[in-house]
Amino acid sequence: MLKRIVVVYLFLIFSFASLFSQEESPVISYSGKPKEYIIAEIKVTGDLNNDPNILANLSGLKVGQKITVPGEEISDAVKKYWEYGLFSDVKISAEKIEGNKIYLNIYLQERPRLSEINFIGLKKSEIEDISSKISMMKGTQVTPYLVDRAERYIKEHFVQKGFYNTEVTIVQRDDPDNPNHVFLDVEVDKKEKVKVRSLRFEGNEVFSDNKLNRFMKKTNEKGKLKNFFRTKKFVQEEYENDLKSIIEKYNENGYRDAYVVYDSISKNPDNTVDIVIGIDEGNKYYFGNITWVGNTVYPGPYLSEKLRIQKGDVFNQTLLEERLYMDDDAVHNLYMNNGYLFSNIEPVDVRVYNDTVDLEMRVYEGQQATIDKVIIKGNTKTHEHVIRRELRTKPGELFDKSELIRTVRELSQLGHFDPENINPVPIPDPDKGTVDLEYNLVEKANDQIELSGGWGGGMFVGSLGLKFTNFSVRNIFNKEAWRPLPTGDGQTLSLRAQTNGKYYQSYSFSFVEPWLGGKKPNSFSVSLYRSIQTGTSSGYYYGNPYSNIYGGYGYSSYGYPYYGSYYSPLEEDPDEHMKVTGVSVGFGKRLSWPDDFFQFYTQASYQRYDLKNWIYFLMQNGNSNNLSFKVMLSRNSIDNPLYTRTGSNFTLGLELTPPYSYFDDIDYSSEDLSDSERYKWIEYHKWTFKGSVFKPLDNALKLVLMAKVEGGFLGYYDENKKSPFEKFVLGGDGMSGYSYYGSETIGLRGYENASLTPLTDGRQDGNIYNKLSLELRYPLTLQPSATVYGLVFAEAGNSWSEFRDYNPFGLKRSAGVGVRIFLPIFGLMGIDWGYGFDEIPGSPDANGGNFHFVIGQSF
Incomplete structure (x- = not known):
């Protein structure tokens, strides 16, 4: 009996871990003679929101495991629970001991869950921005880490907007209606924006202070007329980017050794800063000899011609990178447009003497990459053949960057996908010398409805128009394709009717097939239309009907006559009318010369006019x-x-x-x-x-x-x-x-x-x-x-x-x-x-x- 009391006493000593917070891991010490036991049972108790079996597994202890009491196993288990950060209280005790078997009880107090966050001192738009950043949803466990992270994110958010002295206070209070739930009151005091009072440069001779200031896009002095439309707030991140911009401008003008020697930021009582930037401009350099090594596909003189940089030009690192990689006609694109997906060009300074830099362009050409698979993703409505017929990148062909860009353009022109989210992803396999192309698309609704109505001039005016831009004629008789209309083949069907009763009626129908026959980009179009316009009683004429189309007698956007800025009652006059019936048929063809951006279109149309006493x-x-x-x-x-x-x-x-x-x-x-x-x-x-x-x-x-x-x-x-x-x-x-x-x-x-x-x-x-x-x-x-x-x-x-x-x-x-x-x-x-x-x-x-x-x- 005494033995059991001693053991239980020792376990009570272990439970001191509940006195420590998550941030202070407990230091556990033991007294007494250690003894081995076999865990017979592990029970988890407390106010729990999770499965006790899952919580028991978090301890690392298992039934049947040998442990030493006192020993490291129990202390390690306590430490683990604290490290998870999900519990505010942890106690491990022995319910009973039978021989060498021990029955453990783990008492856990889970940290409270979030009922709601209340923001104080912020606008609605600011609350929306902050909420998306801190990502604390209702039901989330409120841990010290999450609270600290929320405070840090809020401060960083407003620092980026120029509120450099933002203070954040987060108060936690119990929710009386939900046990173990809390409210978080987040009070934000943004203070005033920190602005730049003065900006001064030292050591600069090549560029004036005003010129250097213009290079700094986001850091500008307040109170200067020249900066009226520029931001004057001080943001550390933007300021550091502006320092880089200054050096880039020096580099672009040949000063490749320029660097910021020092910069000092002094805070003032009026919530402004004074900035002093010291610059070592260095010497001005020029391009020397440019040689090419490793190139076998294109000769060096041809590559130099495409580079468009001559010996004696001012050394410009930005221009060099643009001419090598970034421009549409960049040197590297010669390789990329010819299948050399794995190619690379590395400019190396081989000799710097006086004010001249000799460069060696080290070319790694690699092997040509062949397109293996072309994968289409994201087309939920448009049929795949409509997309694939527009592709300029097809399996078995050499990779061509220009054709990849052109394909993106062609898919944008279809109008069925969000042009901002057409994302082609090359998936290269250098070992096989192949590349898969994955086109990620986002469908967008592009069918259009026109429905309008109104009352004017003593009559009702209405119009109804339907335009289906991704129609499918071949699926008209397919019941399963009507969702609610047969779509997916890229055809355009338009229907429109407009009327104000007996005085004006207009009906039209048109259909466009962009790929007639489905094999070539030859378009076919047909349209039909009919309009009927009747006259008005001669008693309603006023002055010269065409003295000013909108100042005297004219036609409104609905197609019926009006007088000046007011409408007059109309009466049908059967002695006046104009009826027009028309039909047109068109055929378009995409040309390949002079280039395949050209199109040729031809149309035949017929109109028949029937006029009676129509004086206009x-x-x-x-x-x-x-x-x-x-x-x-x-x-x-x-x-x-x-x-x-x-x-x-x-x-x-x-x-x-x-x-x-x-x-x-x-x-x-x-x-x-x-x-x-x-x-x-x-x-x-x-x-x-x-x-x-x-x-x-x-x-x-x-x-x-x-x-x-x-x-x-x-x-x-x-x-x-x-x-x-x-x-x-x-x-x-x-x-x-x-x-x-x-x-x-x-x-x-x-x-x-x-x-x-x-x-x-x-x-x-x-x-x-x-x-x-x-x-x-x-x-x-x-x-x-x-x-x-x-x-x-x-x-x-x-x-x-x-x-x-x-x-x-x-x-x-x-x-x-x-x-x-x-x-x-x-x-x-x-x-x-x-x-x-x-x-x-x-x-x-x-x-x-x-x-x-x-x-x-x-x-």
Whole structure:
């Protein structure tokens, strides 16, 4: 009996571990004579949230194990529990001892779990940022480590934002409604931002203080006009990066030995710092002889020509790296585009004398890599054959970096995947000389719905449009493919209807197959459309209907007439109508010469006009037919259709009709000809040109400059048989809610819609136009769910009736700002505010400040 009491007493000594925190591992000492026992049972007790068997295993003790009491096994078990950091109390005791068998009881008090975090002193947006960083979810065990980590992360977060003296206090209090649960109150006092009061340089002679200050992007003095748009807060990490930027600029100008000798940061009572930076500029160096070793595929002189660095040029380490690896035409890309995936070029200084550095380019070519497998991942809706037919990298071919980049571009152009997340991953196998290519894609919704309705002018106006951009015709009769529509083959199906009752109706259907036959990138398209426009009672006419298309009588975006800025009741007049029926068929082909960015497109279309007492065109009564043929040559190399960063897009088009007046033996100068006779078959030739170039202005490829030029000319075969419908309508947002039937609507922001279109006898008569645009864009978000970017623009343009009046320099100028939003289900939308600088004769209110809404188009 006495023996058992002694043993139990010794185990009570072991339980002193509960007096120590996790941060202070207990130092255990024993007294008494050690004796061996066999563990017969291990029981875990306490207020537990986890399985006792799992908690018992954490001790490292097992039933049947021999242990010494007192001994290291028990103390090691206690230490393990403390090291896990999950328990606030640990006790190990012997419930009983029978002979050499011992029955252990492990008492554990688990640390409390989190009920909720309450942030004090932070804004909602700041709380969201902090919560994502500290990652403490409800139900998480609250350990000292997690609390310390949360405090550290919060401080680091605000230090990065310039709040250098942030104080964080975390208080833990019990949750009365949940046993062993706690609330954490996190109080954050950001204090004021630490700013730079003075920034001074010492030892610099090559660059002035102002110049060096410009090299520092994130560390700038406050109170200086030159730094008005630059950050003045002091952030240690950004400051260290700026120091590196200074040395990089020295290196780029030949001072390869330049370094920061010292820098001192002095804190001031007003929460600012004074910075002094000492620089040793060293000597200026120049490139000497450049030799190539290890190269067998390309001769040294050819590589030197591609390097474009000559002996005597200022030594520029950044330029050297760009010309070797980073530029599109970099030397290393010669190898990468020819299968040498494992190649490498290492520039080595072999001789430095006076101010000259001789370089030896050590080339490791390796063996050519052949593409083994091409793996497609992430296509949840688009069928794999639609993707694979766009690939420029196919199994069995040599690896080609340029074709890999081109493939990414082609997949972006499909519009079915998020262009920002197309991620090709090469998986090389140097032993086999092969590489697998894994294309990781993220599908994005790109079908679009247009549904609108409203009440105006005493009538209901509504439209419904559906555009399915990844349709599958071959699966129409496959019931399993309707989810809710058959999709995945990359075809485009569009349906649209618009009506305001008896006065205006419009219906259209179009279908595009981008790979006719499925083997070649030859597109096929077909469209059908029908519109009906009735007249209004003559009692509602007011003044000259075309004195100003938007200031007198015109057409709203819904297609019905209005008067000035107010609507008037309309009455159907069966004596006035215009009915148009049309069909077109097109065929496009991707060319391989001059390069495979070129495309050729041809289209045949037919329109039939039925007019009765329709006073708004040169032709007012009768039927007219338009059989036209269009050819277009285009080159499109833009990288991303939603937010373009690089590339260009040029289009040259010609649309023409047969020259009926040359062979029909009709004297069209005769005033006795009726409209039906004169315009039975419309004739014209229409030339258009559009070109745009995109150039990124920063290394992050976010700030993009777009430059665009366009123009058009509408000609005729007989001046007495000019087309009554084909015109260029210039000005405003560029949207033609009301169809002008053959006319092309061109936007010029800052002016009212159509206000830059010349009038002849009160009718729009724009036969020539040209326009110039500059646009600076910056993205706000580039997510699959929404692409949003802001822009500033400057543009100029004008239109003329006759070629003799054409003046390419007599342009109307404007400038402004805007935003574009692309939502997959609705397409592209936007709003611009533009200011027109030039007055329009006869329309004094056409220029000035104007808002423009954009739907389904981009300037």
